[in-house]
Amino acid sequence: MNKRDFLKGMILFFPAGGLLELAREAHATEGPAAAAPAASAPAAPATNGKASGIGKAYDAGSHFYGMGIEVDKCIGCSRCVEACKAENNVPAEPFYFRTWVERYSIKKDGEAVVECINVRGKHAGDRVEDEPDVLRTFFVPKLCNHCANPPCVQVCPVGATFATKDGVVLVDGTRCVGCRYCIQACPYGARYLNPATRTADKCTFCYHRLVKGLNPACVEVCPTQARIFGDLKSKASRLVRFARMNKIHVLKPALNTEPKVYYAQLDGEVR
């Protein structure tokens, strides 16, 4: 990238970052929100799509990533699921998901009917008639929680799955032997065995995008900003604000996995 492009990038970048904040605020209040400082946006200039490793500028130790999800904002469009499949070469069949969306319908008698909208015929908008006797109904996106105390890392016999310094749980595809103990140990059903490589696979928070200062693909395409990605170590990040303004829930807290995907407005029926 030459100087001109770099400058152009920088000049466009700060307003772009500010506008992303503006867009988020406006979506919530539609008032003339002050353009939030671009400090919340990624620090490196937006790069092109070339594959490249971690640049020297990236210091894993100064980041600790997590994700926030606002359940009330999810419209169940599944853009996130498709973007993830495209970005990460996830097999297209509806049996392999790094992220998926669930639909909950809680009936008046207390019964909770749950389905995954990414399998055949269950997409949002597919159903013509409303379900009868529904008290509450909503969508919940799910993905790997990148736990701070991950049971999958604990049980891997060869140490192929591990947590990075910046809080992302990865699988070393060259060392995984495919024993599937990690898949059994994950309480959230976030892992699958990749049929092509026959090794364990799961959401990586789009690590290859993070190190370039980009958001994960699912966060990028969410039309309602139901997914909020951020750096817990940053003093001003979208995730820190999310944690300030919302009561936070995690999935299966009793298992003490210390998940780093934080849900706001999470219903008690969600497992």
Added chain:
Amino acid sequence: MRIPEQVKRLGLLTVILVSVVLVGRFVLIPRALVAKELHREAAVQREAARPVKLAGSALCQECHDDVATKKRAGFHKGLSCEGCHGPAAQHTEDPSAVKPPAPRDRKFCPVCHAYDASRPTGFPQINPTSHNPLKPCISCHNPHDPVPPNVPRECSACHGQIEHTKAVSSHALLACTTCHKVPEQHRKTPHTAAPTKPETREFCIGCHGQASTRKEAPKIEAAHGGSYLCWQCHYPHLPEGRS
């Protein structure tokens, strides 16, 4: 003490086996094969070197500034370009060779905008079958600034869930404006100008009190419900859950 012969032989075998294992593991096998930190470092590098498929809206703006400006002011300001146009990183590398598709089919927009009871109320939803059938969505709505050609006449354009619930209730024939005062601005910028909700018991007593002339509305005693507001117990869009 004399060491029994069998122990000597076993001992020798054990020493041989243990040496073979130790030498093999710690001397012969190169460190690169067994060092966990090296493996993880390599795995992290490998992961980080994967190709990026979605360029990100910030990058699209660099060339498509006009579209970005238009989009910035409209209802779709929060959408990423690639949410509709698909992954475009290849396009950023070679713009003339690879062109992202621009969805024009009527089947595309309902992915987000088709009515679904689980979608949050207030999100604009239509019935794809009955809403201007056969016309492409983009013939009336510019996807980069999708202001509807007519300001929505019906509340159900965004509040379909409430409309569906109310339609089978005893309040079905009541217009939304019976109970809610809706400022005109609400149709254009919904979040800035919110409709009102009845704040007093007297409002409902207007139809449901003893003095009311509305024959079809059930009447209640003045003491009914103490000092609570009516809608704190009765859901006005489906009172008593009766259809």
Added chain:
Amino acid sequence: MSPDTIAGMYELLDQVTGYIYPNEIEIHWSILIVVYPYVTGLVAGAFILASLVKVFSVEAVRPTYRLALLTALSFLLVAPLPLLLHLGRPERFYEILLTPNPTSAMAMFGFVYAWYLMGVLLLEIWFEYRRDLVVLARQHDGRWMRLVHRVLSLWSSDISEAAIRFDKRAIKAITLIGIPSAFLLHGYVGFIFGSVKANPWWGSVLMPIVFLMSAIVSGIALVIFLYMVITALRRQPIDMPCVDTITSYLFYAVIVDFSLEALDFIHRLYQSEESVKILARLISNKLFMSLFVLQILLGMFIPLGILIVAKSGKFNEDLRKLMYFTAVILIQLGIFSTRWNVVIGGQLFSKSFRGLMTYKMEVMGIEGLLTALVLLALPFAILFVLVRVLPTTRLEEQAPRALPHAAGD
């Protein structure tokens, strides 16, 4: 991915009841992983029976002592095979030995296994057989067999009284260490399941203990079965007091095993934790046959009944043999069902606690029924070879005319 597998997965999708996480449609641990704890269990059980002779001095059981050791060895050699075959990348198996993760029960099991094989079982077998091997190395008819025996004895030659006494003391010491090692071996397998907090059917403190007790039951039953079959094939007289004693121990083991499993059941029902609803659906819908009919009725109650009847009445030897034989076969079936119910059963319900899946066992294929049957048959083939090389009865106890080369038949 092959179209067959995809079509198969869609079929599985149709058979899901309730809600499952979408990735859970695939049952990952197949029948091979049912075979694995079954086989290691037999090892532990057979060894515990052998230890009755050496540590607890139950002389009545001695006729089966060597057979029990050889049985344990045959099954122990086969135990890693189902693990190897079920790996997604079996060619990388060495990683478990090179860079094991110390927090992983599966990785540490590899070392427990190695210790048990080399430090306990092979060592004990060697000390037990050393004298006979030295004698056979000198006296065997065949040249190659003499060489085999010499190698196996590690070119040992001292069979003096003092040496034999030392051997006996060594065996006792090894067995003493061997009992907790056997507990560790199969307890570890139980721990592999019992430590998974994500799965309420597996994750329980009782799991290693229940596994161990059912292992002991199956191991003892297997040795009885093999003893009866081998003596029948050799047309030798069966030692009934021996069999009567062993079946008594089997009886007690089944009682303890049943009590532990009943305790687990009652405990779950009483505590009534969140998972109890889906687990109740699991055992009444998916596991009804394999749990209530095979594991409990056919695998425990009926054999217990048979054993009680056999020991109470004044039945003659032939009838008792028949009853014991039936009982041990039913017990094997029951313990195999136990493993099935744990391994497969634990994967048939969703971790969302809202749905049930199906396991479609393939017949061919590396993780299919055929492979499982071959793996179950393989130890018997190994045992067949072993008893030819290592005699099951001590040489001096055999008839004087029976020359060494007839000893292994």
